[in-house]
Amino acid sequence: MAVYTEIEDEELERFLADYDIGHLTAFRGIAEGVENSNFLLRTDKAGVASDFILTLYEKRVNPDDLPWFLGFMRHLATEGLSCPLPVAGKDGNALRMLAGRPAAITTFLSGVWPRHVHEAHCAPLGAALARLHVAGSSYAPTRANSLGPHAWRPLLNATQQSAGSEEAFPALIGELDQALGRILSDWPGTNGQKDLPHGQIHADLFPDNVFFLDGKVSGLIDFYFACTDLLAYDVAICLNAWCFDDDGAFHPVFAQRLLEGYESIRPLSADERAALPTLCAGAAMRFALTRLYDWINTPAGAMVTRKNPMAYVQRLRFHLSAAGSEAYGG
Amino acid sequence: MAVYTEIEDEELERFLADYDIGHLTAFRGIAEGVENSNFLLRTDKAGVASDFILTLYEKRVNPDDLPWFLGFMRHLATEGLSCPLPVAGKDGNALRMLAGRPAAITTFLSGVWPRHVHEAHCAPLGAALARLHVAGSSYAPTRANSLGPHAWRPLLNATQQSAGSEEAFPALIGELDQALGRILSDWPGTNGQKDLPHGQIHADLFPDNVFFLDGKVSGLIDFYFACTDLLAYDVAICLNAWCFDDDGAFHPVFAQRLLEGYESIRPLSADERAALPTLCAGAAMRFALTRLYDWINTPAGAMVTRKNPMAYVQRLRFHLSAAGSEAYGG
Numbered sequence: 254m255a256v257y258t259e260i261e262d263e264e265l266e267r268f269l270a271d272y273d274i275g276h277l278t279a280f281r282g283i284a285e286g287v288e289n290s291n292f293l294l295r296t297d298k299a300g301v302a303s304d305f306i307l308t309l310y311e312k313r314v315n316p317d318d319l320p321w322f323l324g325f326m327r328h329l330a331t332e333g334l335s336c337p338l339p340v341a342g343k344d345g346n347a348l349r350m351l352a353g354r355p356a357a358i359t360t361f362l363s364g365v366w367p368r369h370v371h372e373a374h375c376a377p378l379g380a381a382l383a384r385l386h387v388a389g390s391s392y393a394p395t396r397a398n399s400l401g402p403h404a405w406r407p408l409l410n411a412t413q414q415s416a417g418s419e420e421a422f423p424a425l426i427g428e429l430d431q432a433l434g435r436i437l438s439d440w441p442g443t444n445g446q447k448d449l450p451h452g453q454i455h456a457d458l459f460p461d462n463v464f465f466l467d468g469k470v471s472g473l474i475d476f477y478f479a480c481t482d483l484l485a486y487d488v489a490i491c492l493n494a495w496c497f498d499d500d501g502a503f504h505p506v507f508a509q510r511l512l513e514g515y516e517s518i519r520p521l522s523a524d525e526r527a528a529l530p531t532l533c534a535g536a537a538m539r540f541a542l543t544r545l546y547d548w549i550n551t552p553a554g555a556m557v558t559r560k561n562p563m564a565y566v567q568r569l570r571f572h573l574s575a576a577g578s579e580a581y582g583g
Numbered sequence: 584m585a586v587y588t589e590i591e592d593e594e595l596e597r598f599l600a601d602y603d604i605g606h607l608t609a610f611r612g613i614a615e616g617v618e619n620s621n622f623l624l625r626t627d628k629a630g631v632a633s634d635f636i637l638t639l640y641e642k643r644v645n646p647d648d649l650p651w652f653l654g655f656m657r658h659l660a661t662e663g664l665s666c667p668l669p670v671a672g673k674d675g676n677a678l679r680m681l682a683g684r685p686a687a688i689t690t691f692l693s694g695v696w697p698r699h700v701h702e703a704h705c706a707p708l709g710a711a712l713a714r715l716h717v718a719g720s721s722y723a724p725t726r727a728n729s730l731g732p733h734a735w736r737p738l739l740n741a742t743q744q745s746a747g748s749e750e751a752f753p754a755l756i757g758e759l760d761q762a763l764g765r766i767l768s769d770w771p772g773t774n775g776q777k778d779l780p781h782g783q784i785h786a787d788l789f790p791d792n793v794f795f796l797d798g799k800v801s802g803l804i805d806f807y808f809a810c811t812d813l814l815a816y817d818v819a820i821c822l823n824a825w826c827f828d829d830d831g832a833f834h835p836v837f838a839q840r841l842l843e844g845y846e847s848i849r850p851l852s853a854d855e856r857a858a859l860p861t862l863c864a865g866a867a868m869r870f871a872l873t874r875l876y877d878w879i880n881t882p883a884g885a886m887v888t889r890k891n892p893m894a895y896v897q898r899l900r901f902h903l904s905a906a907g908s909e910a911y912g913g
Contacts, residue, residue: 260698278796279693281615282614283613283623284611293611363609363625365609369591369593
């Protein structure tokens, strides 16, 4: 839920004058996206109504990364993926400033994100992820994953420091510390482990970032964690985000559909499959750690809804006890 | 900023099946409105796209009042006012249940609400308010103003009790208590004071409830404080909401434009004009009291942004020292 920054009328008018998208006819704050301020923007150009999303990038996005993100979205849209297409101003630049923040206008996508995931969502989701990977392979610039494996130990240490001596935490942090040791020693491409295919990944493809229409994926949004990393790690993030119910129970059928959908476009190699338990544990670790850090460092009742880290600790336990990649079906 | 309730996909599907508005193609939470949850709903019907707002009524709205509110909006829209038109389901009912809450679909209105009020907004706003009053005169059902003068003393007492012995408050509460005595003894229709014309009023026509397009009012929204009360009191609420800048300075020219716009549609009687200082002081009192009550009873950093009551205490002081209705121009 997010409008962190209000935009003055005159500022908005001046900003839009730099575009050739017609005349503003509606402007509403959108209560979605946690990191940035988003507005629905409707324009009229010679009688044709068009909708856009105006995003103001707030402090959690590094402005230096924005050209990479917007370039990636433009690349994917050009390759036929349904994702927000950055709209350039009259000078050709899509990345601009508004209300003291970096800002961009992108196209509006139809569809509804699933509040509850069903089996039927999982194959289309998997296929959409694979299409993203395939389309991304021709986007040459790279961006390191700032929340990848090398970041997890420092994040755990920072969490431990913030937690102080609060009673509930030492046991949990001990558990994460031990799990992290195992995950990092098994991680592909390190410690003599086989490396896996790299490429552009979304890295945050949760249900609220995927719109569906008539049972098909109609749009992928929120590319602001995208980066260059193991493609199968992106699959592992989706297995975590789409294949467990609210009570933390794993749905093997959902995972099977997700992998079938993915492999209908891009088959996983035997090494990628074999690494799934470790990749899934790593993905669960990444979200457990950022949620735990935010939980401890966000005052209760603050504007941002805190997400419970324990849902990802439960997933982590599941993956660490998984008996090989067969646990994920297939 | 408001999505307090999430709606399950299947619930939404079942809910929409009771309407004849076509097929859902987009659904986004709207970060506007403080009291309720609002969603942008787009449908496609035989190739024609239409936009609606879906509102879930949260706990601050009394469900028993909803038929009156929706009936009033339908009446105003039928009379040609640009306000949300409640959309009836196939059974003819506009008021339904969704996610355990009363819910309604209304039409989407174009326009942008002014983040900063300028002189040019004030005459169109005044005229729109007068049109609302004229159109409302043929809506027969009445609804008492639950935040009218009779509610102010109990609200002040409740505020005093919640405030406890916090240092800053006794002086402020003493000031409000004294001002309230004067306002209530001067209030039209009481204590031998002349009564004024009653009718249906909006009672909350702040800038974020008024959309403009090309310098004209394109829509009035948020009728959930509307009630039957003195028409000139609604003018007084707008004088408070539109004619002071962020530093609390009064703009007599804004007030003059607002009154000119209003009187271009519905002239004020001499008695209504003469009562403006008391009505304006009462309106300032009403918003000072509800904001002060919320300020004291909302924990710092809660999800709801607290509005500073002092802006309305300043306005109250201004109105109490106003040298007659000439202070408001005209």
